[in-house]
Amino acid sequence: MDLASLLHQTFGFDSFRANQEAVCRAATEGRDVLLVMPTGAGKSLCYQLPAIARGGTALVISPLIALMDDQATKLSALGLRVGRIHSGLSRDDARQTCRDYLDGTLQFLFIAPERLRVPGFPEMLAKRKPALIAIDEAHCISAWGHDFRPDYRTLGDHLPNLRPAPVIALTATATPTVQLDIVAQLRLDNPSLFIHGFRRHNLAVEVVEMSKPRRNEFTIKLLADSANRPAIVYAPSRKAAEELASQLGGSAAAYHAGLDPATRERVQRHFLSGQLEVVVATIAFGMGIDKPNVRTVVHAALPGSVEQYYQEIGRAGRDGQPSRTILLHSFADRKMHEFFLERDYPQPSELTRVATVLTPDFQMPEILRQKLTMDVETFDIVVGKLVAQNAAALDIAGNVRSATTTNWRSGYESQLAFR
Numbered sequence: 001m002d003l004a005s006l007l008h009q010t011f012g013f014d015s016f017r018a019n020q021e022a023v024c025r026a027a028t029e030g031r032d033v034l035l036v037m038p039t040g041a042g043k044s045l046c047y048q049l050p051a052i053a054r055g056g057t058a059l060v061i062s063p064l065i066a067l068m069d070d071q072a073t074k075l076s077a078l079g080l081r082v083g084r085i086h087s088g089l090s091r092d093d094a095r096q097t098c099r100d101y102l103d104g105t106l107q108f109l110f111i112a113p114e115r116l117r118v119p120g121f122p123e124m125l126a127k128r129k130p131a132l133i134a135i136d137e138a139h140c141i142s143a144w145g146h147d148f149r150p151d152y153r154t155l156g157d158h159l160p161n162l163r164p165a166p167v168i169a170l171t172a173t174a175t176p177t178v179q180l181d182i183v184a185q186l187r188l189d190n191p192s193l194f195i196h197g198f199r200r201h202n203l204a205v206e207v208v209e210m211s212k213p214r215r216n217e218f219t220i221k222l223l224a225d226s227a228n229r230p231a232i233v234y235a236p237s238r239k240a241a242e243e244l245a246s247q248l249g250g251s252a253a254a255y256h257a258g259l260d261p262a263t264r265e266r267v268q269r270h271f272l273s274g275q276l277e278v279v280v281a282t283i284a285f286g287m288g289i290d291k292p293n294v295r296t297v298v299h300a301a302l303p304g305s306v307e308q309y310y311q312e313i314g315r316a317g318r319d320g321q322p323s324r325t326i327l328l329h330s331f332a333d334r335k336m337h338e339f340f341l342e343r344d345y346p347q348p349s350e351l352t353r354v355a356t357v358l359t360p361d362f363q364m365p366e367i368l369r370q371k372l373t374m375d376v377e378t379f380d381i382v383v384g385k386l387v388a389q390n391a392a393a394l395d396i397a398g399n400v401r402s403a404t405t406t407n408w409r410s411g412y413e414s415q416l417a418f419r
């Protein structure tokens, strides 16, 4: 069956998006692939469809339990046979899943990278080789990236034993250095590279200078309007998250790493189902969460890096509908980041910012008629000063045209260049 029919029959979609079809063809033919595509663009399909087309079991490496559960639930709902092995499941379940894998009854097996450190586990996988291997959130493998996970490093050692399956590496944020690093670390074999633009046309980026004491009141007012919900608010600390969530009341909850796993799971589930309309979170929340209709992402403080910022605002508007992202900041935020940067990195004077240019002819989506308020000063704060690791090759909703920053630590120069 051709891929388009398989797409329709299995997923019920009428057509491929962007270059999903080309990616699916390469992977189905057994080629290694590096796919860089914005959040919400539909990366998962690019390993799921080839996996079904190739038959056998696809092994999917995923960094978060929430991500695995989200994908597994969706695939099961489509009638596909899915297994997961992670720390949130019982030992018996894990054993049964291994048996299913060895019997060849699974179409997808999701595992966390740290599983590969469990003695005997990689050997078990190698006994019955997967037909395709997908590495989700592949930027986690690179120390140059913003979410480095040392456990991803071991993948390079284990993959050769699981070959000849094609390896598909997927990520939404990878600078050219991170892309090279992914290819090298995973030892991809003459991979097909699919690198997309990062522009999210339906997101309005608003940046508002506001003193800290006023921000909760602003956010409460903003989210009182149902058109601005569902929403995610990123708070700078656990305490700040708790405080704002309680001020927001019933349809809001806090989410941070200090809560027990059951509470976190419940908050996430209720947010996905719509029972909760607002999550006030620390950076612990959100990687890969596919909630299509998030209308607003508020940053109640300046985030630590542009890549982090891009990932977080990327959770808005995955359904393609106009959505707002609002960054609240003041000089005090900047001071705090500078304090940490100066403590942890060389002096900012060593940062060579070759060029920062704002797009003069930028046009907001008509429907929002929001004034773009990101000025050179803020851009300087967000891009010029805070990019302690690689500057991401990202385009914040189209308002940034080009910038070159030098990585303070390595001296590596990375280019941000957009259409």
Ligand code: ADP
Pocket: 013, 014, 015, 016, 017, 020, 037, 038, 039, 040, 041, 042, 043, 044, 045, 172, 290, 292, 318
């Ligand atoms: P990401 O690139 O962030 O991993 P996902 O793979 O989670 O994005 O996909 C985002 C959403 O887009 C999902 O709800 C998915 O079902 C949907 N989607 C993906 N491809 C298509 C398509 N060809 N047609 C319609 N919807 C699609």
Ligand code: MG
Pocket: 043, 044, 136, 288
């Ligand atoms: Mg994804």
